[in-house]
Amino acid sequence: xxxxxxxxxxxxxxxxxxxxxxxxxxxxxxxxxxxxxxxxxxxxxxxxxxxxxxxxxxxxxxxxxxxxxxxxxxxxxxxxxxxxxxxxxxxxxxxxxxxxxxxxxxxxxxxxxxxxxxxxxxxxxxxxxxxxxxxxxxxxxxxxxxxxxxxxxxxxxxxxxxxxxxxxxxxxxxxxxxxxxxxxxxxxxxxxxxxxxxxxxxxxxxxxxxxxxxxxxxxxxxxxxxxxxxxxxxxxxxxxxxxxxxxxxxxxxxxxxxxxxxxxxxxxxxxxxxxxxxxxxxxxxxxxxxxxxxxxxxxxxxxxxxxxxxxxxxxxxxxxxxxxxxxxxxxxxxxxxxxxxxxxxxxxxxxxxxxxxxxxxxxxxxxxxxx
Numbered sequence: 001x002x003x004x005x006x007x008x009x010x011x012x013x014x015x016x017x018x019x020x021x022x023x024x025x026x027x028x029x030x031x032x033x034x035x036x037x038x039x040x041x042x043x044x045x046x047x048x049x050x051x052x053x054x055x056x057x058x059x060x061x062x063x064x065x066x067x068x069x070x071x072x073x074x075x076x077x078x079x080x081x082x083x084x085x086x087x088x089x090x091x092x093x094x095x096x097x098x099x100x101x102x103x104x105x106x107x108x109x110x111x112x113x114x115x116x117x118x119x120x121x122x123x124x125x126x127x128x129x130x131x132x133x134x135x136x137x138x139x140x141x142x143x144x145x146x147x148x149x150x151x152x153x154x155x156x157x158x159x160x161x162x163x164x165x166x167x168x169x170x171x172x173x174x175x176x177x178x179x180x181x182x183x184x185x186x187x188x189x190x191x192x193x194x195x196x197x198x199x200x201x202x203x204x205x206x207x208x209x210x211x212x213x214x215x216x217x218x219x220x221x222x223x224x225x226x227x228x229x230x231x232x233x234x235x236x237x238x239x240x241x242x243x244x245x246x247x248x249x250x251x252x253x254x255x256x257x258x259x260x261x262x263x264x265x266x267x268x269x270x271x272x273x274x275x276x277x278x279x280x281x282x283x284x285x286x287x288x289x290x291x292x293x294x295x296x297x298x299x300x301x302x303x304x305x306x307x308x309x310x311x312x313x314x315x316x317x318x319x320x321x322x323x324x325x326x327x328x329x330x331x332x333x334x335x336x337x338x339x340x341x342x343x344x345x346x347x348x349x350x351x352x353x354x355x356x357x358x359x360x361x362x363x364x365x366x367x368x369x370x371x
Contacts, residue, residue, distance in 0.1 A: 003118035030189030092117035128196035137346035142212030143238030146245030151326035172218030250289035
């Protein structure tokens with residue numbers, strides 16, 4: 001079968017699963033969204049092949065790879081049949097070398113139709129990094145901690161508004177408390193892969209909403225070219241009174257593990273100060289969530305307010321509300337965006353393309369089987 005360029009590989013055939021023939025450790029580091037791990041070699045086997053290549057010769061490394069490949073051929077075909085009952089797959093390895101070539105040969109021998117990605121996962125990484133520098137109009141939704149920004153974004157999405165959920169992709173809500181109740185964060189590489197794919201799926205004329213974030217969400221960094229664009233487009237700030245935000249957060253965190261809450265307080269203890277930290281921990285111990293939240297907000301409100309004063313966005317519009325009701329606030333946000341012509345302003349504020357670093361960060365070993 002001919003090799004497909006990345007654009008064709010991602011778009012069709014959509015019902016053909018993507019098989020990633022790289023080693024499990026490579027897949028875990030980052031993979032094409034939706035791809036299934038289908039390793040030709042285990043991590044240990046790949047390491048041994050690489051060592052043989054470096055210490056003996058390429059020819060010997062190829063023979064070692066064949067020794068590993070032979071006994072598992074039948075099992076791989078059976079596995080592929082379970083993954084793709086219609087016997088059509090998309091396939092790639094690191095850069096379209098011997099690993100995907102061997103798996104392609106095997107699956108075609110077993111009657112599969114195989115669509116091979118030209119230049120492999122390396123080309124996806126290059127494309128993903130370049131995607132962040134594409135100039136695109138955005139609308140940023142901000143507000144002090146507890147304003148319900150994520151809830152409003154979800155409501156906007158329900159109303160068919162284009163939305164980029166960065167915190168959803170990062171599995172983190174952004175603060176010291178942000179990981180509580182959520183799955184582990186993806187690797188930075190996987191976050192980039194997922195974000196680039198989501199961006200590529202937006203309609204050409206979309207002006208998506210995105211939550212105001214710092215450069216990092218938990219342990220995940222927002223790609224800098226994309227972050228820079230967020231800093232220059234219109235910013236809509238939900239202005240919710242602190243007592244309303246305290247009640248909302250106290251209700252949410254009251255359902256969480258007290259020890260995790262205490263650990264979150266300890267992480268910001270230097271910023272809170274010794275006395276405030278002691279009071280917050282005591283409040284958690286007796287179940288006084290409103291007091292704990294009020295103490296934490298004394299830090300987060302100052303931090304966000306300072307950052308807001310330093311914003312460089314083309315326009316900052318405040319939306320006052322005395323509730324955290326997502327439906328009500330989404331309605332207010334949309335009304336303000338319409339009145340202020342923010343979509344048009346966002347489109348006008350798009351700058352020329354930034355210069356991305358499109359060099360994938362992974363460094364494969366030099367063995368032919370690792371390609």
